[in-house]
Amino acid sequence: MTGTTDPSLPDFEAWFHQAPSGYLITDDIGRITAVNDTFLHWTGHSRPNLLGSKLQDLMPVGDQILYSTHCIPQLGITGAVSEIVIEIIGADNERRAALLSASRSPASGQDHGNVRVIIFSAHERRMYERELVTALRVAEESEARRARAEKELHHLALHDALTGLLNRAGLEATLEQFLTPPPGDTNAIAALFIDLDHFKAVNDSLGHAAGDELLVSVARRLLPTTRRNSTVARLSGDEFIVLETVAGPQEATALAARLLAILKAPMLIQGLEIVTSASIGVAIAEKDGESIEELIRRADIAMYRAKALGRSRWELHIPAESDPSVDRLRALGELRHGINDGALRVHYQPRIDLHTGHTVGVEALVRWQHPTRGLLPPSEFIGMAEESGLIRSLGAWVLQETLKQAERWYQEDSNSAKLEYAVNLSARQLNDPGLVHMVEDALRRRKVDPSRLLLEITETALMSDPEAALESLTRLKDVGVSLAVDDFGTGYSSLTYLKKFPVDELKIDRSFITGLNSNTGDTAIVGSCIDLAHAVGIRAVAEGVETSEQAQTLTSMGCDLAQGFHFARPLPAPLLAAWLHASTQQRQDTHKPGP
Ligand code: C2E
Ligand code: CA
Ligand code: CA
Numbered sequence: 001m002t003g004t005t006d007p008s009l010p011d012f013e014a015w016f017h018q019a020p021s022g023y024l025i026t027d028d029i030g031r032i033t034a035v036n037d038t039f040l041h042w043t044g045h046s047r048p049n050l051l052g053s054k055l056q057d058l059m060p061v062g063d064q065i066l067y068s069t070h071c072i073p074q075l076g077i078t079g080a081v082s083e084i085v086i087e088i089i090g091a092d093n094e095r096r097a098a099l100l101s102a103s104r105s106p107a108s109g110q111d112h113g114n115v116r117v118i119i120f121s122a123h124e125r126r127m128y129e130r131e132l133v134t135a136l137r138v139a140e141e142s143e144a145r146r147a148r149a150e151k152e153l154h155h156l157a158l159h160d161a162l163t164g165l166l167n168r169a170g171l172e173a174t175l176e177q178f179l180t181p182p183p184g185d186t187n188a189i190a191a192l193f194i195d196l197d198h199f200k201a202v203n204d205s206l207g208h209a210a211g212d213e214l215l216v217s218v219a220r221r222l223l224p225t226t227r228r229n230s231t232v233a234r235l236s237g238d239e240f241i242v243l244e245t246v247a248g249p250q251e252a253t254a255l256a257a258r259l260l261a262i263l264k265a266p267m268l269i270q271g272l273e274i275v276t277s278a279s280i281g282v283a284i285a286e287k288d289g290e291s292i293e294e295l296i297r298r299a300d301i302a303m304y305r306a307k308a309l310g311r312s313r314w315e316l317h318i319p320a321e322s323d324p325s326v327d328r329l330r331a332l333g334e335l336r337h338g339i340n341d342g343a344l345r346v347h348y349q350p351r352i353d354l355h356t357g358h359t360v361g362v363e364a365l366v367r368w369q370h371p372t373r374g375l376l377p378p379s380e381f382i383g384m385a386e387e388s389g390l391i392r393s394l395g396a397w398v399l400q401e402t403l404k405q406a407e408r409w410y411q412e413d414s415n416s417a418k419l420e421y422a423v424n425l426s427a428r429q430l431n432d433p434g435l436v437h438m439v440e441d442a443l444r445r446r447k448v449d450p451s452r453l454l455l456e457i458t459e460t461a462l463m464s465d466p467e468a469a470l471e472s473l474t475r476l477k478d479v480g481v482s483l484a485v486d487d488f489g490t491g492y493s494s495l496t497y498l499k500k501f502p503v504d505e506l507k508i509d510r511s512f513i514t515g516l517n518s519n520t521g522d523t524a525i526v527g528s529c530i531d532l533a534h535a536v537g538i539r540a541v542a543e544g545v546e547t548s549e550q551a552q553t554l555t556s557m558g559c560d561l562a563q564g565f566h567f568a569r570p571l572p573a574p575l576l577a578a579w580l581h582a583s584t585q586q587r588q589d590t591h592k593p594g595p
Contacts (some may be wrong), residue, residue, distance in 0.1 A: 021099075022118040030054045030072075039122065044091035053433055055120060058088050060095060061393045065336055068389055069329065071102065075118060078211065078237035079104045079203050088122060098122040100108045103208070126423035162212055166233035171241060172292070174231055190252035191292075192242040193281040193299035194222070194259065196310040199238035202274065203388070210270050218276070222259065241296060249284050249316060256280045256314035264312075277312035279303055286319060309398065332388050335368070335381055339393055343369045346401050347570035350579065351422065351541070351563045354555045357587065359580060361420030361454070363563060364402040365570045386428045391541050395429045403446035403453070405573050412577070415584070422454040427461035429470065436475045443479070450480030457505065458486045466497050477502040484541070489529060499536050503563070506533040510544025513564070516553055523553075530559050 016023055022039030026032050035050050056064045063086040071081050080103040087095040089256050092372070102120040124265050158170030166174060196218065205209035215238065222240060230244040242259070246252045260280060266273045281303025302317035309315065338344060348362040368376040385391040402421050409416040427434055443450050455476060462469040462485060473483055482504040489509045498506075508529045515522025526542070533540035542554045545564030554562055568579055 016441060019121075021121040024050075024055060024104055024111050024122070026055055026118045026120065028104075028118070030056070030118075042090075043096065043355070046091075049091075056389070057434055059337065060087055060089060061336060061390065062553060063087050064389060064392075065332065069332075071100070074237050075102060075104055077200050079200075079208055080184060081236075086122075102549075120187065133360055138167075145223050160234045163216050163234050165223075165240070166231060168233065168235055171233040171235075171243075179416060184549055185499070187245040187247060189295065190244050190246045190249075190255070190284050191285070191295045191299040192244070192252070192256055192259065192314075193283075193296065193303040194240040194242065194263075194278050195280075195303050196238040196263075197277045197279055197307075199276075201277070202269075206270065206272070210272075213269050214267065214274065214276065215490065218263060220276075221262050221265075235296075240298075246284070252282050252284055253314060253316055256282050260312065260314060274440050279306035279311045279318060280314040282314055284316040285471060291472040329385070330560055331381075332384060332390070333393075334370070335385060335390060338368055338370070339390065339397060343371070344394070344401075345369055345375070345572065347572055348405075348576040349570040350568045350576070350583075351420070351561050352567050354551070354559055354562050358419070360561065361422060362576065363422040363570070364424070364455070365384040366398050366424075382426065386426050389428070391426050391428050391435075392438075394430060396442070399423050399442045400445070403442055403448045406448050406452065407446045408573075409577065411582060413581075416580070418452075420452050420482070421448075422456055424456045424486065427458070427464060430457055430461055431465075431473050435472065436479060439476065439481065440479055443481075451482060453505070454482040454484055456486040459488050462501065463497070470497070470500055474501055489525060494533070495536075498532070505539040505541050507541045508541050508559075510564075513542050513544045513550060513554075514546075516550050526554070526559075527557055530557050533560075534558070 012290055016034075017037040019036060019038055020041050023036040024032055024035075024039060025034040031054060032050050035047055039045075040047060040050075050058075059067060066084070067087060071084055076080050080101070082101040083099045084099050084101070086098055088098050100120060100122045102118055104118050123184050156567045158166060158173055160167045160170075179276060196214075199211065199214070202214055202574045215234070217240075218240065219232070219234065222242065230242065233241045233243075235241055242255070243522045244252070244255060246255070259384075263276060263278045266275050268274075281299040281301065283295055283298035283302060284355055298317040300321070302315040306313050306315040346364045350366055351361040351363060352358070365376055366382075368381050369377050382391070382394075385394045402423050406416075406419070406421050408421070425435075425546045432438075437457070439453075443453065457469075457473075460475075476483060483502065484505040484507055485498075485501070485503050486507045488506045489512055503504055506529060508526055512522045512525050512529070516526055517523065530540040539560040540558075541561040541563070542550075542559050543563050545551050545554065545562045545566045547566055549567055550564075551562060568576075571579060
C-alpha cells in the first residue's frame with residue numbers, strides 16, 4: 001500500500017489494516033499482493049502464507065467454482081461484485097461463512113503503474129447477520145419502529161441497492177403470483193433476459209460511476225414499459241429480467257422489440273450523450289409447470305444467441321434447444337459433485353521390470369463412475385477438470401486414494417512394500433503453488449515412504465515453461481519423491497533441459513511403441529529414447545506394450561520397465577491384488593525344480 005500525500009485524506013495504510021472488514025488486494029491474475037490485519041486475525045493465516053497464493057485456494061471446491069464461474073467473469077464485465085456468500089477456510093481448517101465483495105481498479109492507477117488490482121473485502125457473514133438482528137432488537141422498543149425496520153430489512157434483502165429493482169432473491173419471492181395463475185387462465189409466462197451490449201466499454205472508458213448511472217437509467221426505462229402483472233429484476237451486473245404474462249410468443253417478442261427500441265434512445269450519463277443497445281433472449285414457460293430457474297436459463301441461452309448473431313436484437317428460445325456452454329457448466333457441476341460424493345475410482349496398471357519380469361510398481365489411472373453414463377475414462381473429464389481448476393481437488397483425491405491403497409496393500413502383504421506408485425500430475429497442478437504442500441500432506445497422512453511415490457508429468461507440460469517446471473520439480477524432488485517425464489517424444493524437450501530436470505525416468509510415448517518392429521522410424525526413435533535416458537543416467541520405460549514381440553524387442557534394446565495390455569490392463573484395486581498374487585505364484589512355479 002502506498003501512503004497518500006493529500007493531507008485532507010486519511011492515512012489509508014492504517015485504515016486498511018484496522019478496517020472492520022477483511023481486505024485483500026490481488027493482481028489481475030488473482031495472486032494476493034496485500035492483506036490486512038483484520039483478515040489475518042479472522043482466518044488465523046499468516047501474511048507470508050497468503051502473499052503470492054490465490055484467493056480461491058482459501059475456498060472449498062464448491063465455492064472455487066462459484067468464484068471462477070461467477071465472480072471472475074462478473075468482475076471482468078462490470079468491474080465489481082458485491083456480497084457473494086462464500087466460505088473461507090481458515091488456518092485451523094475450519095470454514096468461515098463470508099460475504100465477499102470486490103472491485104477492480106481502473107487500468108492505469110498511478111499507484112500500480114499499468115497493473116490492474118482487485119480489492120476484495122470479506123466480512124464474517126455471522127457478523128452481518130448479527131448486525132441485522134441488533135437492528136431488529138433496537139427497533140423493538142417501539143412497535144412502529146420495529147415494523148418499519150423489518151420492512152426495510154425485507155426490502156433491502158429483496159432489492160438491488162443500485163437500481164431499486166428486485167434482485168434475484170426478490171424475483172424468486174414474487175414468483176408466486178406467476179406460478180399460480182387463476183383457474184381457466186390461458187396466458188403463458190414469458191421471461192425476457194436483457195443484457196446490455198458493450199457495457200464493459202462504458203465502465204472502462206467512463207468509470208464505474210458512469211456505469212452505475214447507466215444501469216439506473218436502464219432500470220428507469222424498463223419499469224414503465226411493463227404492466228401490472230409483471231416483474232422487472234436486475235440479476236447481476238448488466239443483466240436484467242422482465243417476467244410478463246402474455247397470450248403467446250408473438251406478444252412476448254413484440255415486447256422485446258419495444259424494449260430494444262426504448263433502450264436505444266440516447267441517455268445522458270455524466271453530461272455525455274450515450275447510445276446503448278441490448279441483446280434480449282425470450283423464453284415462454286412450458287405448459288407443464290416449468291421451474292422459473294429453467295425458464296430463465298432458457299431465456300439466457302436465447303440471449304447468448306442474440307449476442308452471437310450480432311447483438312442489439314432479440315431471439316426466441318425454442319424448447320429442447322441446448323447450448324454448449326450450458327451443457328459444459330452442467331457437466332462441470334456433475335463432476336464437482338462426483339468428486340465430493342466419491343464417484344471417482346482409481347484403477348492400477350502394473351509396471352514390469354523387463355530384466356527380471358517382476359512387477360515393480362503400478363500406475364494410478366483415474367475413472368469417473370458417472371450416474372447415467374457409466375464408467376468414464378479420463379479423456380472424458382480431465383480436460384474439463386483442468387480448464388475449470390477442479391483438477392486441484394481431483395488430483396489431490398487421486399494421490400490420497402493411491403497412498404491409502406498403498407498402505408492397505410502393505411498391511412495385507414508386506415511383499416508389496418517395495419512397489420512404486422505412479423500418479424499423474426497435470427500441467428495446471430505443476431504450476432499450483434500449493435502442490436508441494438499437498439504432496440507432503442498426503443504422504444504424511446499415510447506414512448508411505450516418499451521414494452515409493454513417482455509423479456508423472458507430461459513432456460508437453462514441462463516444456464511449456466521449462467524454467468518454472470525446473471523450479472517445481474526441484475521442490476518436489478526435495479520432498480523425496482521420484483519423478484517421470486510422461487509421453488516422452490511428443491513435446492520437443494531439449495537435451496539441455498533433460499539433463500537439468502531432476503527426473504528419474506523417461507516414459508516413451510505409446511505411439512512409438514505401437515510402431516515398434518513394423519515402422520523403422522518408430523523403432524529408431526524408441527532406441528534413441530532408451531539411449532538418451534541412459535545417457536543422462538535415468539531409466540527408460542515403455543508404455544502401451546500390447547504384444548510379446550514388442551516386449552522382447554524392448555528387452556533386447558535395454559529398456560528398463562514396461563507397462564501395457566500385454567501384461568495387464570488397468571485394474572480396480574481388488575483385481576490388481578489378485579493379479580499380483582497370481583503372477584508371483586506363476587513365477588514361483590516356473591522356478592521350482594521339476595519333479
Ligand atoms: P497416460 O498417463 O499416458 O496413461 C496411460 C494410458 O494408456 C492409460 O489410459 C492406459 O489405460 C492406457 N494404456 C495402457 N496400456 C495400454 C496399451 O497397451 N494399449 C493401449 N491402447 N492403451 C494403454 P487412460 O487410463 O485412459 O488415461 C489416459 C490419460 O489420462 C493418461 O495418460 C493420463 O494422461 C490421464 N490421466 C489418467 N489418470 C489421471 C490422473 O489421476 N490425473 C491426471 N492429471 N491425469 C490422469
Ligand atoms: Ca502417465
Ligand atoms: Ca503416457
